[in-house]
Amino acid sequence: MIITSDKTTSPFLRNAWYIAALSKEVDDEALFTRKLLNESVLMYRNEAKQVIAMRDRCPHRFAPLSMGKRLGDVIQCHYHGLHFDAQGECVHNPHGNGKIPKACAVQTYPIIERDGFIWIWMGDQEKADAAMVRNLSIYTENPESAVGHDYMYNKCRYDLVVDNVMDLSHVDHLHGPLLNSAGKLSPQVPQVKELDNNRISIRWDWTQEPAMLLFREHMPRTEDAAQMFVEVVWQAPASMTLEVGAVQDSSDFTNDGAVLYDFHAVTPETEHTTHYFFASSRNYKMDDCEYNRMKMEGMIEAFTQEDKPVLEAQYREMGDQDFWELNPVLLSSDVGSLRVRRTLDKLIAEEQQA
């Protein structure tokens, strides 16, 4: 069922694909619930294994449907026993004469499942264009031993996570040995480019001696200097591909160097809390499951032990105040994150004027 949403102003961009969950989070049986953009969403796989997403709220007394039970593809509300099918239509009313009121339906959402992620469209459904889902086919094409997906939860506004990935100068200062870039990024004014579909890229190039620890053992000469680069491409509303690599004696990172292909995406749970999705692949040691596991663990540990505490503390300090109203003192390394903020603000304003 498509229900035209009321015109209350959302603080978020609605007409966009957000990630609702990792594929592995929604199994074949369970009712999975997650709040996205202030709305609780029920997700489950129908008998054809396709993900169904609907508002996790019975229209009668607003009990979460995820507390109910599955009858095949039909969900039975735990509280008064209404049944809803996978299209969100009420198909059974055990009360009175059994008549089903016309308004008795649940909002459903378009879903695209691809490359280990479940994407959801929570805006105007006529505008949902599958072509706007990011191409992350590398996570399908590469062997499982070279791919990892993970989920984190941050108690901060989602845009602070985007700022953090768009301004990688913090890697010089915040990160421990594994990801540290030895002060090489901060002095640079990174190169920002506008791409198609409002995408924005930012890139740093530098030399590090020896290479960043994460890459060091994959260099021909582990103690020598390596050329390094990192390039981030943001797409609305809040996802970023991030390629980072090191090479020696060549300019060809892809064929002669070690490159990670990472993906960071955030979906607001509320204005104050954020679902953080991450995936990573690489072009070296692709058959090594044990290395894959250790590398993912190391990276997730850095994000949760190093980034997360400062993002959450920063948000506690900012409270509900608007970023711009706080008059931040901005630095040269903010060029990319500011361009992203301005682009997203523009898209939200255009959507709300329409």
Add this chain to the structure above:
Amino acid sequence: MSDLQFLVEITSKQQVAEDIFEFEFRSVEGGELPVPSPGSHLDVCVSPELTRQYSLTNGPDETGFYKIAVLREAEGRGGSRQLCDNYQQGDQIRVGAPRNLFPLEPAEELLFVAGGIGITPIYSMIKQSVKENNSFKFYYLTRQQSRAAYVAELDKLCGKDMYVHADAEADQRFDLDAMLASPNAGKHLYVCGPEGLIRAIEEKATAAGWLAGNIHYELFSRSDSLVHDSDQSFDLRISDTDQVITVGADETALEALQRCGLEVPFSCEQGVCGSCLMSVEEGLPDHRDMFLTDAEREANNSFTPCCSRANTPSLTVKLPA
């Protein structure tokens, strides 16, 4: 800015080229001075309000003293003029510890390019490279030979690996493309000089296939200086009042507005944050910020006075409400 922790004495001051003065500093307190690495610069306290950065020319064996060479810029903002005119041998001055934002990294092959006074960090790098027997080529670009410091010394160090081009005395413009023609992954370029030269070399090198990571230049010269030698003065007309403010060749539009007592909000002072953004009603801005999007830049109806200038003799702007 680092602490100006060392009181030093000027133990030698000599002119080494037209308008270029070399200073040698030694510790007054007799303490050891930290040893600089090639490419380092020194904060020099020219007056209580004015600290300037100058690259050190020290080579690997030149310890116990600091050597800088300063171009006396008659039209500049005063730092170099004060230092060259007011300080003599025997005077004392405060300096910081050397800092290096332009480090020389190990490479199989080096290409050094110095434009004018940009020779100072390159000189220290060449001394290091000669000592370590590294393979390099050195291009020294200057307006006139008489304005180029250390030519004889460099000739001794570099021999056939040095090329000097004096613009005003040569028949043709220097061919940057030929100099940059054969990049390879093990070859690193170090360039120091006027911003225009650095930008041109960066652009041509990138086009010739140099890796961004192999192109090194001094970055503080850009962020430290929002006004460049080639900048000209222009007028700002305030649309509400018809007041005309002339922005001098050696100040930013924001500085000119503030000098005239007009209040404009500002924050980063380097074209990042957009706090100072003003509407432009007439004239074409010369956008030098990183805040505006490509579309906003092309619309030419706003500009950031903290760093941007004008491509027309006058800009009519609206003060923020």
